[in-house]
Amino acid sequence: MRALDDTICAVATPPGEGGIAIVRVSGPRALDVARGLLRKANGSELSLEPRYATLANVVTPGNNRIIDEVIALLMVAPRSYTREDVLELQCHGGRAAANAVLEAILAMGIRLAEPGEFTLRAFLRGRIDLIQAEAVADIIHAQTADSLKIHEGLLQKKLSEEVSDWQRTLGDTLVHLESFLDFPEEELELQSAEALTTPLKLVANKMKEKLESYSWGRTAREGFRVAILGLPNVGKSSLLNLLAEEERAIVSPVAGTTRDTIEVKINALGAPIHLVDTAGLRASADEIENEGVIRARRAASEAYLLLMVFDGSRDLTPEEREEARTLAEGGSFIAVINKSDLDLRPSIAVKELLGYVPLKISAISGEGVEELLRLLRERAWAGEGPTSEEPLTRLRHRNQVAAALERVEQGIALLETTEYADAAANELQSARRELASLLGWGTPEEIVDKIFEEFCIGK
Numbered sequence: 001m002r003a004l005d006d007t008i009c010a011v012a013t014p015p016g017e018g019g020i021a022i023v024r025v026s027g028p029r030a031l032d033v034a035r036g037l038l039r040k041a042n043g044s045e046l047s048l049e050p051r052y053a054t055l056a057n058v059v060t061p062g063n064n065r066i067i068d069e070v071i072a073l074l075m076v077a078p079r080s081y082t083r084e085d086v087l088e089l090q091c092h093g094g095r096a097a098a099n100a101v102l103e104a105i106l107a108m109g110i111r112l113a114e115p116g117e118f119t120l121r122a123f124l125r126g127r128i129d130l131i132q133a134e135a136v137a138d139i140i141h142a143q144t145a146d147s148l149k150i151h152e153g154l155l156q157k158k159l160s161e162e163v164s165d166w167q168r169t170l171g172d173t174l175v176h177l178e179s180f181l182d183f184p185e186e187e188l189e190l191q192s193a194e195a196l197t198t199p200l201k202l203v204a205n206k207m208k209e210k211l212e213s214y215s216w217g218r219t220a221r222e223g224f225r226v227a228i229l230g231l232p233n234v235g236k237s238s239l240l241n242l243l244a245e246e247e248r249a250i251v252s253p254v255a256g257t258t259r260d261t262i263e264v265k266i267n268a269l270g271a272p273i274h275l276v277d278t279a280g281l282r283a284s285a286d287e288i289e290n291e292g293v294i295r296a297r298r299a300a301s302e303a304y305l306l307l308m309v310f311d312g313s314r315d316l317t318p319e320e321r322e323e324a325r326t327l328a329e330g331g332s333f334i335a336v337i338n339k340s341d342l343d344l345r346p347s348i349a350v351k352e353l354l355g356y357v358p359l360k361i362s363a364i365s366g367e368g369v370e371e372l373l374r375l376l377r378e379r380a381w382a383g384e385g386p387t388s389e390e391p392l393t394r395l396r397h398r399n400q401v402a403a404a405l406e407r408v409e410q411g412i413a414l415l416e417t418t419e420y421a422d423a424a425a426n427e428l429q430s431a432r433r434e435l436a437s438l439l440g441w442g443t444p445e446e447i448v449d450k451i452f453e454e455f456c457i458g459k
């Protein structure tokens, strides 16, 4: 496992302008940083009362030049997020102040934290389990109220406690089986198969219910995948940017601008939508563009819904008709005619082609976009709404529960044919290991690393 004995620091707030920016320090030297950099307004040294907000100047050691005026908070180990000494400095917002404070801390020999390293420390020190750590990342990334609610529940250990209950039940049966196996000379009676398997069957049923909740949980976490498709230059990337409310994809009048798929999560009036912008569909002599088209078709096949975009400023081409027909046969779609601010020529043609009047929108003026969001929400929820208050939301969780369930069912089958108490005990032990791994205990390091890679710096 990674080093836990050094001190790390990072700006914990996102880049950009805002009221405040927070710089975080965690580790044995956090107090040194406070002593070295914080001064009272009159320049004298200042001592921080743990858990009290203190107004302070951050100064350059040596010449006492003021870098920024901050609110300082000290959390002393083990009563902190990482269970280490933690110093948080609320600087003025924007990049400059927080970066200057960070530079001063780095100059003291403190290391810049990796993404998620504060939470990783909380996990490695046992303050939170892996499900809670994942929930922290998912809360940060949550786009909708549903996703937030589910992940707040996970952070409050709702799933962790259920898993621990299952482990306890398996453990009770194991104790009985093992004492029977370990001390045959004491002539302990093995309970009847029914007495042994009844609690196991209850656990198996609860696991099955959990597994069934995954489909909704995944949607709540990841969103409904909607792939934006169409010929080059129809305005797919412009539409993605408009819906995402940020300039995620490059937009240009050059046909064939987008190559790779670009994914963004949006909140369509409450519905979680995972939008995928794709390369314009056309045969090209450019190898990279062709790869882009292959990716676009893959995105189409993986999508829950297609958002077909047509260009309202020109007529439909024969290839476009052919593409649209094929896409329409392939799955559920919404068709829009973009560039409604220009002459809308093909709406009649699209109606003939696809059998309904497409929505007219403009990625430039924003016309029709509210209506598009409404349509997206409607179509998304038509497929699936909330089915469970506390669903499984991650594939990792689903796989671990499925693996544990398999072992429990195997154990039950062995107990029912009697004779095989030791084999059954092995199965139950394996099931307990799968559940422990779900909670993060004994989970392979590469899996843990992968989880923390999703985090942002400073969390």
Ligand SMILES: Nc1nc2c(ncn2[C@@H]2O[C@H](COP(=O)(O)OP(=O)(O)OP(=O)(O)O)[C@@H](O)[C@H]2O)c(=O)[nH]1
Pocket (backbone or CB within 6 Å): 231, 232, 233, 234, 235, 236, 237, 238, 239, 250, 251, 252, 253, 254, 255, 256, 257, 258, 259, 278, 279, 280, 281, 338, 339, 340, 341, 342, 361, 362, 363, 364, 365
């Ligand atoms: N007038 C007008 N122009 C638009 C609209 N939407 C996009 N455009 C313009 O159309 C051009 C192509 O836009 P993009 O968003 O890059 O189109 P695209 O479909 O992503 O293109 P490729 O990535 O090449 O497939 C750009 O010059 C945009 O400014 C619109 O609603 N109205």
Ligand SMILES: [Mg+2]
Pocket (backbone or CB within 6 Å): 236, 237, 238, 249, 250, 251, 257, 258, 278, 279, 280
């Ligand atoms: Mg594009």
